[in-house]
Amino acid sequence: MAHKESKADVPGRYVVDDTDVKYLVENTDLSPNQARELIEEHGNDRDKLMRLAKTMKAES
Numbered sequence: 699m700a701h702k703e704s705k706a707d708v709p710g711r712y713v714v715d716d717t718d719v720k721y722l723v724e725n726t727d728l729s730p731n732q733a734r735e736l737i738e739e740h741g742n743d744r745d746k747l748m749r750l751a752k753t754m755k756a757e758s
Contacts, residue, residue: 712741726751 714737721744722733728751736747736754 711738714738715742718742718744718747722747722751726754728754 714734718737719730719733722728722736723730725748726733728736732754733751736750740746740750
């Protein structure tokens with residue numbers, strides 16, 4: 699389910715919704731901080747985020 703991307707007040711950043719963070723954390727090996735950063739940088743298109751998350755390594 700893709701959400702409508704929404705730009706934050708900071709150029710180059712997106713608004714982060716906690717439900718998107720929770721979704722990424724539950725469905726990938728990312729930490730909440732990593733998920734939040736990924737959303738801020740790339741928006742909240744879940745398909746895109748899942749593809750990107752698979753290329754990232756979880757924080758240890």
